Amino acid sequence: MSKVLLQVEDLRTYFFTRKGVVKAVDGISFYVNEGETLGLVGESACGKTVSALSIMRLLPEPAGRIVGGKILLDGTNLLELDKKEMRHYRGRVISMILQDPMTSLNPVYPIGDQIAEAVRLHQGLRDEKVTEEVVSALRLLKIPSPEVILGNYPFQLSGGMRQRVVGAIAMSCHPRLLIADEPTTALDATIQAQYIALFKDVQKKTNVSILFITHDFGVVSTMCHRVAVMYAGKILETATTREIFKDPKHPYTSALMQSVPRLDQKGGRLYSIKGQPPSLRGLPTGCRFAPRCPVVKPVCREEEPPEVEISKGHFVSCWKAK
Amino acid sequence: MADVLLEGRDLVKHYPVKKGLLQRTVGWVRAVDGISFTIERGRTLSLVGESGAGKTTTAKAVLLQEKPTSGTIFFEGQDLNLLSRAQLKREYRPRLGSVQQNPWSSMDPRMKVRDVVAEPLVVNTKQSKQQLRSRVAELLEEVGLNPELSENYPHEFSGGQRQRIAVARAMALNPSLVVLDEPVSALDVSIRAQIMNLLKDLQGQYNLSYLVIAHNLATVRYMSHTVAIMYLGKIVEYGEGENLFLQPLHPYTKALISASMLTLPEDEEKGVKQVILSGEMPSPMNPPPGCRFHTRCTEAMPECSQTVPELRDVGGGHKVACNRV
DSSP, rough: OOOOEEEEEEEEEEEEEEEEEEEEEEEEEEEEOOTEEEEEEEOOOOHHHHHHHHHHHHOTTTTTEEEEEEEEEEEEGGGGSSSHHHHHHBBTEEEESSSSSHHSSOOTTHHHHHHHHHHHHHHHHHHHHHHHHHHHHHHHHTOOOOOTTTTTTTGOOHHHHHHHHHHHHHTOOOSSSSEEEEETTOOOOHHHHHHEEEEEEHHHOOOOEEEEEOOOOHHHHHOOOOOOEEETTTTEEEHHHHHHHOOOOOOHHHHHHHHHHOOOOSSSOOOOOOOOOOOOSSSSSSHHHHHHTTOHHHHHHOOOOEEEEEEEEEEEOOOOOO | OOOOEEEEEEEEEEEEEEEETTTEEEEEEEEEEEEEOOOOOOOOEEEEEOOOHHHHHHHHTTTSSSOOOOOEETTTTTTTTGSSSHHIIIIIGGGEEEEEEEEETTTTTTHHHHHHHHHHHHHHHHHHHHHHHHHHHHHHHHHHOHHHHHHHHOOGGGHHHHHHHHHHHHTOOOOOEEEESSSSTOOOOHHHHHHHHHHHHHHHTTOEEEEESOOOHHHHHEEEEEEEEEEEEEEEEEEETHHHEEEOHHHHHHHHHHSOOOOOOHHHHHOOOOOOOOOOOOOSSSSSSSSTTHHHHHTOOOOGGOOOOOEEEEETTTTOOOOOO
C-alpha cells in the first residue's frame, strides 16, 4: 500500500462578502497517495479551484478564509504554519500549474529567466547551477533544444509549448505534490493528448503526486488513478477511475456521465440534468443535489446525507447508496 | 437528389502579412486553401479541426464577414458573387443566423435582453413596437426562457441562459441557415446537453440547416449529419453520417478520434494504445509541401512529402485526401 502524501480533512473555505457568506468549499475530505493522480472533477463554481488555492494558502484574503478543517502534508498541518514557513513549502514541496499559459507567464521576460526565478528563489542556487537546473527542467518536459529555447519569449512559442514551460517551472524545484488546475483546457485535442502522455511520463520519472482539477471526464479517464466528484462545495463521490466509470453510485455522477456525448456511442437525445447548480450563498437544506436529482426521496430534502464507504475506497454521500 | 441549401466551391482565403515602413506584403497566411462543401436543407454540416485549421474563416466567408480571395458560394443555386450589396443585404443576410462561442462577449452588456433579441428584426424589418414585443416573447419561450425576463440585462443570466438568448436572437428572422461557432464549448457539461438538445429540437421543428464549427468530435457526432475534418486550410476527410466515425480513413482523423476517446485504465491494460501525434500544426504561412499533414503523420510514406493528395470519393459520400487510401 502506498503512502498518503496529502490528506485534507473537512476543509471549509468561506468567502465573506457584503451580500452574505459564500460557502465555496463546505467540508471536503480527500487524500492523495505518493506517485498518484487524484482527479477533482466538477462544473464551474463548484469549489475546485478554491480547494486548490486553500491548499496553497493563496486565497484572496481577507474575503476568503479557511474556517475549518486540516490540510496535512506528510503529517504537517499546513494551516498551522506561519507565512514564512508556508513560503518554504510553496514551489519546493507543492507547486501549481494554472489553466492559461498566456496569463501565467510574464510576456516581457524570456522563459529561461522565468524558470530560473523559481530555481533561485526556492533552491538558493547560483550562476551555472541555475542554468543547469533550468535546462534539466525543460528537458524533463521534453522541450526540444532547451539551450536555445530558454532565450525565447512566451509569444514565440505555441500554446502547447507554453504550457510545457509552465510545467517546467512547476517541476523545476522537484515538488512532491503538483496541483494542476485545468492545465489542458486551453489546448487543442491532439496537443492535449500529448500533454497528458507527457505528464504521465513525468510522474513515472519523479514519483510526484498530482491533484488534477478538471471538468472533462475524457481527461480524467486517461490521466487519473482516482476521482473525486465535486458539486456545490462538497465532494459527492470518491472512487478509483475504473469504478467511477463502471459503477457510479451517486446520481449526480451518473447524470453527469450520461450528459457527456460519447464518441463511441451514437445517441438520439442526450440526457440532460434539469435546472442549474444552486447558489453557494443560499444552499438548499438537505442534500445539495436534491433539487435536480432524478431519484430524490423526502429525506434528501431534509437532512444532508453522510459520507459512507460502500466498498473499499469508494465513498458516496447519498441516501440511496448502499 | 438532396436539397442543397448552400454550396461552397473551391473557397480560398489568403491573408497578406505586411511588414516594414511601406507595409509591403511579405507573405500570405493561407487560412483556407481551396475547400468545397455542401449544406443540405434541414441538415447539419460540421467543420472540425484544431485552432488555425481555417474553420472560423470558412464560417466568416459564409456569413459574408470576410470576402474570399477566390471561390464561390451558392445559396439556393444563386452565385453570391453576382449579387449586389443591396441584394445581399435584402435577400441573403436575413436568411442567416449566427451563434458565437462565448455568450459573455457576444452581446452588448448595456442592452436589455428584449433589445438584444429584437435587434435583427429592427435592422431588417419594419415592425411596430407591439409586434416586436410579442415576437421577442415568442422567441424567448421557444428557447425555454421566461418571457418576463426580457427586461433584464445579460449579466443577470447564467452562461447557459445567455446561450439560449443568443439562439433566440439567431432565430429572430426565421433563418434557413444558422452558423454555430463552437456553440457549447464555453458551457458546463450539464448545461451543454440542454443547449444541444434545444438546437436539435429547433432544427427538427423549422427544418433549419446548421453549419457547426467545433473541435470536440463527440459533440459533433451527436449534432451532425455530415462532417468535414480540416487541417491547415484543407479538408482532409469528409463523411456522411456515421461513416467517418465508424471507419476513419485519414491518419489525422484517427488521431483526433483517439484523442477524444475515453481511455479507461483497463483499456490500457488490454493494450489499447492511444494515437499520440508528435509535433504541432505547422504555420499556415508556410505549409509543408506535398500532403500538409505528412510532418506529423504516423503512416507517412516518402512520396507524401511530394505528392499533394486529392480529396477522393471512396464511396457512400465518404471522401478522403490521403496518399495511402
